[in-house]
Amino acid sequence: MTSFGPVSGDVRGNVQFKEGQVTFENGIDLFNDGGQIWHVNGSLSTGAGNGKTWADAYTTIQAAIDAASAFDTILVKPKLMTDFTGDPASYEENLIIPVGLRSLSIIGIGRGRTQGGLPQLKDGSGTTTAILIIRASGCRIANLGFNGAGNTGGGILLDEDYSTKAAFGTTIQDCHFKNCKGHATNGKLGGAIMWSAEGNAWQCDILGNKFYKNVADIVLLGTSNTRPQDILIQGNVFQSSVTSSCDCNILQVGGGGFQTITILDNIFTGIPAIGSGTVGLYIDLTGTQEGMIARNVFGCLGNATATALTFKAGGTGGEVPSTVFFCDNKGYSTTDGENAFLSIA
Numbered sequence: 001m002t003s004f005g006p007v008s009g010d011v012r013g014n015v016q017f018k019e020g021q022v023t024f025e026n027g028i029d030l031f032n033d034g035g036q037i038w039h040v041n042g043s044l045s046t047g048a049g050n051g052k053t054w055a056d057a058y059t060t061i062q063a064a065i066d067a068a069s070a071f072d073t074i075l076v077k078p079k080l081m082t083d084f085t086g087d088p089a090s091y092e093e094n095l096i097i098p099v100g101l102r103s104l105s106i107i108g109i110g111r112g113r114t115q116g117g118l119p120q121l122k123d124g125s126g127t128t129t130a131i132l133i134i135r136a137s138g139c140r141i142a143n144l145g146f147n148g149a150g151n152t153g154g155g156i157l158l159d160e161d162y163s164t165k166a167a168f169g170t171t172i173q174d175c176h177f178k179n180c181k182g183h184a185t186n187g188k189l190g191g192a193i194m195w196s197a198e199g200n201a202w203q204c205d206i207l208g209n210k211f212y213k214n215v216a217d218i219v220l221l222g223t224s225n226t227r228p229q230d231i232l233i234q235g236n237v238f239q240s241s242v243t244s245s246c247d248c249n250i251l252q253v254g255g256g257g258f259q260t261i262t263i264l265d266n267i268f269t270g271i272p273a274i275g276s277g278t279v280g281l282y283i284d285l286t287g288t289q290e291g292m293i294a295r296n297v298f299g300c301l302g303n304a305t306a307t308a309l310t311f312k313a314g315g316t317g318g319e320v321p322s323t324v325f326f327c328d329n330k331g332y333s334t335t336d337g338e339n340a341f342l343s344i345a
Contacts, residue, residue, distance in 0.1 A: 035071035035103075038064040042091050042119075043080040061106065061121070062093050070102040070136075076144065077109050078119040088115060090122035090147065094129050099165050101136045108143035113210050115176050120145035123153065130157035130194065131180075135165040142173045146192065148180035148214070154190040155180040155214075160200035162225045167201040174208045181215035185276040187247030191216030199223035199256065208235040213245040215274065223256030227289065231261040238282075239269045246272035248279035257287030261324070264292070269299040271309065271317060283311075283318035291324040302331030302340030312344040320344065 039057035048056040051064055057077070058064045064074045079089035097104055110118035121131050121144060130153045131146050146155040155177050158167040172193060182190020192214045195201050199222055211217040217238055220228065233250065240246035249268055252258060268282050282298060285291065293311070300309045300317060309317030311326050320326050326344050333340035 035073055036069065038068060038072060038074045040064050040074060040076040042077070042089075060093060061091055062095055065095060065097060065101070065104075068101055068104055070100065070104065072101070073105040073107065075107055075109055076119045078117075086116075087147070088118075088120045088145070090120045092122055092125070094123055094127065094131060094133075094153070095121070096133045097136045097139055099135045101139070103138035103140075104136060105140040105142070106144065107140070108145075110143045113174050113176055113208070115145055115147070115178060115212075118143055118145040118176055120147055122147040122149065123151045125151065127151045127153050129153040131155055133157045133159050134167045134170055135159050137166045138169040139167075140171045140173070141175065142171075143175065145176040145178070146180060147178050148192070149178075152182055152184075152190070154182050154194050154219075155192040157194050157196060158201040158204065159196045161196070161198050162200055167204075169203050170201065171205045171207065172209065173205070176210045176212070177214055177217070178212045179214065182219070183215065185215065185247060185274050186278045187216030187219065187251060187272075188253045188278055190221065191219045193218045195220045195222075195228055197222030198225040199227055200225050202226075202229045202231075204228065204231055206231075206233045206236065209237075211236065211238045211240070211249070213240050215246060216248050216251060216279075217246075218250045220252035220256075220258060222254055223252075227256055227259035228261075229259040231258055232264070233262070233266065234264045235266065237267045239267070240272065245274055247274045247277040248272050248284055249282050251279055251281070251284035252286065252288065255287040257285055257289065257321075258291065259289045261285070261288060261291040262294075263296065264294055266296045268296060271298075271300055281315075281318050283320065285321060285324055286319050288321055288324055293318075293320065293324060293326045294328050296329045298329065298331045298342060300331045300342075302333055302342050303335070303338045308342070310345055311342060315344070317342070
């Protein structure tokens with residue numbers, strides 16, 4: 001499986017605010033576009049609150065977004081634990097990156113890719129709005145946790161209408177998604193990472209994330225403008241309590257589908273089977289124009305056994321059109337000597 005490693009290379013070394021000297025261990029200034037670095041610490045109670053240093057950090061992420069300009073970077077610390085019940089203290093915010101903040105980065109200062117090791121964003125207020133809405137191109141979201149418990153707005157929405165909003169070129173990397181949904185059981189209504197009903201938002205990478213107990217993980221809600229092209233989903237772990245939480249891991253809604261998509265080097269646990277679910281598949285790419293599903297591992301029987309799932313049009317494991325190549329994917333075996341390769345039939 002592919003390992004993407006930490007994203008700390010963006011912030012290592014003697015990184016200071018724009019007014020100060022910016023140097024790096026390797027002598028390369030990765031922020032030579034002049035972008036500011038803003039700091040967020042939700043547990044801070046004192047300080048100037050201007051975001052220029054950790055001592056004077058903003059206490060909300062939205063305050064940093066409001067202060068930021070295109071090409072800036074926002075660093076976010078986890079909040080301090082307060083109740084020790086297993087759920088981190090959260091930034092309870094609904095965030096919007098507006099169209100003017102092209103190439104904004106929001107990077108958590110975390111310790112691993114776990115729910116307790118990352119700054120967590122959580123909206124438990126019962127809203128129907130995504131926790132983070134991206135309306136600017138070239139943004140990077142990394143090392144953050146998204147917990148959708150208590151609402152039906154989902155986690156991250158790529159919101160591009162080809163008019164006043166753009167979300168193409170987004171990278172979402174090394175994040176943790178839990179409890180995200182657009183509906184209690186129907187994955188077609190939203191999930192952890194979503195394209196809006198207009199589609200668009202081309203050239204997006206979803207890399208090295210963990211998905212856990214989301215009703216749906218990655219959802220294309222529609223293609224009323226254009227089909228998303230050049231989409232890469234690589235190195236992610238899709239794990240769920242499949243009989244009680246998940247309806248589908250990767251799906252598109254309606255007949256439009258993606259223009260081009262590559263699903264590579266991911267791990268999928270048991271096939272989604274939430275009660276009263278609508279999809280009940282690992283992957284539904286109905287209508288997708290072309291793509292590749294390769295080198296993934298699925299928690300289902302492989303080889304040509306009577307109980308092996310199929311990955312084809314009308315498949316029992318995945319709805320995969322003939323224009324999407326399915327190759328070198330594995331399941332598991334209960335028979336000695338079997339390699340447990342999966343096939344379309």
